[in-house]
Amino acid sequence: MKRNIFILFFFLFFTQVFAQQISDWQNYTDMKNISALDVNSNGIWAATSGGGFFYNTKTESFQTIHKTDGLFDNDLTSVAIDKYGKIWFGSANGSINVYNPATNSIHPILDIYNSDQTTKQINDIQASGDTIIVSTSFGISLIDPVNLIFYDTFFKFGSFPSNSQVNSALKSGLIYVATQNGIAIQKNTATNLSAPESWNIFTTTDGLLSNTINKVLSFNNNFIAATGSGLSQYNGTSWQPLIPSFNNSNINDILAEGDTLFILTNNTVYSYSLGSSNTVLKSLYTSSSSLNKLAYSSEYGIIAAGSTGFVFIDGTNSSKFLHPNGPYVNQFPSMAVDNNGNLWSASGQDVTGQGFYEYSGLTWKNFNTTNTPSLPTNYFQVVYAAPDNTIYFGSWGRGFIKIINSQIENFSISNTGMHGIQIDPSFLVISAFGYDSKNDLWVLNYGAVDNYTLSTLTPDSTWYHFQIPAAQGLHLEQNYNLVIDQYDTKWYSSLDASHPGLYYFNENKTFTNTNDDISGYLTTSDGLNSNTISSVVVDQRGDIWVGTNAGVNIVTNTGGIFDGGKSSLVISSIFSLRQQIVTCMAVDPINDKWIGTTQGLILVSSDGTTVLGQFNTSNSPLSSNNITSIAVDQNTGIVYVGTDASLTSFKTSAIKPLGSFTKLFIYPNPFVIHDGNANNLTIDGLISNSEIKIVSVTGKLIDDFQSPGGRIANWDGRDSEGNLVNSGVYLIVAFDQSGNNVTTSKVAVLRN
Secondary structure, three states: OOOOOHHHHHHHHHHOOOOOOEEEEEEOOOOOOOOEEEEEOOOOEEOOEEEEEEEEEOOEEEEEEEHHHOOOOOEHHHHEOOOOOEEEEEEOOOOOOEEEEEEEEEEEEEEOOOOOOOOEEEEEEEEEEEEHHHEEEEOOEEEOOOOOOOOEEEEEOOOOOOOEEEEEEEEEEEEEEEEEEEEEEEEEOOOOOOOOOHHHEOOHHOOOOOOOEEEEEOOOOEEEEEOOOOOEEEEEOOOEEOOOOOOOOOOOOEEOOOEEEEOOOOOOOEEEEEEOOOOEEEEEEEEOOEEEEEEEOOOOOOEEOOOEEEEEEOOOOOEEEEEEEOOOOOOOOOOEEEEOOOEEEOOHHHHHOOOOOEEOOOOEEEEEEOOOOOOOOOOEEEEEEOOOOOEEEEEEEEEEEEEEOEEEEEEEEEHHHHOOOOOOOOEEEEEEEEEOOOOOEEEEEEOOOOOOOOEEEOOOOOOOEEEEEEEEOOOOOOOOEEEEOOOOOEEEOOOOOOOEEEEEEOOOOOOOOHHEEEEEEEEEEOOOOOOOOEEEEEEOOOOEEEEEEOOOEEEEOOHHOOOOHHHHHHEEOHHHHHHEEEEEEEEOOOOEEEEOOOOOEEEEEEOOOOEEEEEEOOOOHHHHHHEEEEEEEEOOOOOEEEEEEEEEEEEEOOOOOOOOOOOOOOEEEOOEEOOOOOOEEEEEEOOOOOEEEEEOOOOOOOEEEEOOOOOEEEEEEOOOOEEEEEEEEEEEEEEEEOOOOOEEEEEEEEEE
8 A cells, every 4th residue: 555645755764864774664453443434335444443444345355554554543433435435534643544545545634633622533524425524522623525625613512611522423404413512403594603603502401311422313304312321312392212212221323224223232233113003123133242333235234343343233143243364452562573483472461461462474363261272361461482482471370381383381380389479379470481501491480479589491391499699588579571691691670669670690500509599689779770670681792781761771791790790790871762761672683772662662773872763653653652562583674563552563674694605685686876876785695794895897896894793784886985886787795704605796786
């Protein structure tokens, strides 16, 4: 799908200034939670909390639309199809996106988003001829669907408070407005609808069953209101109850087709048919999940939508809910990529957890206790992909699981020797994992009642458990962020109020002799920016990066703990990140660091001295600035960024280097350059720290440089003095630092 001008500018700008090449942005969202839907002859359009989608009823396939496709925002709240076939999406932040299927383009309308209104949500959009009626949290707006210009906006209806929330509106000769304070109807003679006196208003004193009005429609030559306490019918002067059995029931939606009124309560669809002599009320469908919207297709009949997708109502309860494939929920507290390129994600701790997910690069698989009975719980908050491709998930209260070749093995207090939290020793919370150089699995206990914070499972299936001397015998909870460095030292953080900070521990290669154990405890008194630590990672050099609510520290000379203890450690602070509330971090194959914060994503150089890029909702397809987790596919350069709203990925040029040269892949070839050239030549197939020379066919050295450290390097078509080279054929020579491993290729350069 085409990007809008904003997205195009983003890609063009950032691929020029970033040291890494950034491309192929993708959003991944849960699209089950449908807020609105509309139907045409081709299929169903839906607005969801994770973007928009189209369901082709002929092919039974989905087309999804996200921010990476040009939407201004993914949190959509309303949808309508206008007379020209364009799709109008309203959002929670007030932006409106108009998608034109004919041109495959999206045009954002940001008037409401940029307004000074406190609440701006688009609650409903209705297409009525040459007018688009937009119901918002502060009134209604009328828009021309051709030139996308606002006709007018109305904030005040009679004596209702100014900026009353409007849930929907109907144009049927006059305009009928459903608000949180009652119903407003345009007066017959009114022309200036901005004047409050141009509206008649109706409340419970006029017969309405509730002042919360969800919708108004015309049925059987009468106007019917769906309220928070049943159905009301307008007799021309006042409102009267309709179908008393619905009194005191919240009516989410109503829909009229011919002589039948379809009624939707919180989870049941009814039909109310007018016969020649009597009326018939019938229950058509009841769902175990919540429903909020109805739509009608002459081919498929009634369609209901809600928190688990949409369903065709066929008079039975056998129909399946449909929605695009995606993660089960928009929650990504912890992610990891295995050696096969599969992304694994936890969903959340305690009652927020909904199992875990696996993404193959094409499809999502969601695992929970409903579809995977072997799982002990749905509350998984942390995941670890081990070097041997074993996957571990730590749970909130039920130990952890191990996954090998789709087989799940459970570990709890009964088969590990571990103990749970102080108030309930059977409640075992696992907060992190790691492998050491001997392939021992190390497990971090969130808050062991016996103070054995770390446990290890050896390859021969033997368990050992360790108290940390630096904890001084204190019972500490909220232990997180276990990592293991090149010396097999275990580093982790604690947020326990009695002793927060950064801990390290090394058993000194003896599991049974605790006398030679080495441990330490680092806090602000040792140079940390803060004791509130959110993330700990080990970089390619073996340095420990510590993310806090006051920036990032680097701990170096970690091997010194064996001789001089913690006094030998060197702790420095990253100046460029000093104001950031860090939430998570990840290291890529060229040792650059991706830093997640509450204000977006930051890329810094390997030593942290240079900010290479900053991403947020304003300059990128990120759905939220609150970054919750980051995972890097070392073999493809794909970076996955979890937020509290969705998952986003993009490709980078930071790819794990090869073990030895085989063949260089040079593209584009021919390489076209010109003044103002923003493109780079890609040199793919490098080993770690390759030296690269650009040589003319006559043997003249044009340029030489070192690769960033990964599999890919780039050349901008300039010589060592910064001048564009002339057209011709050039040799690309790559070799290792000793000069023993060499490979070559060639490129044709065309200078315009």
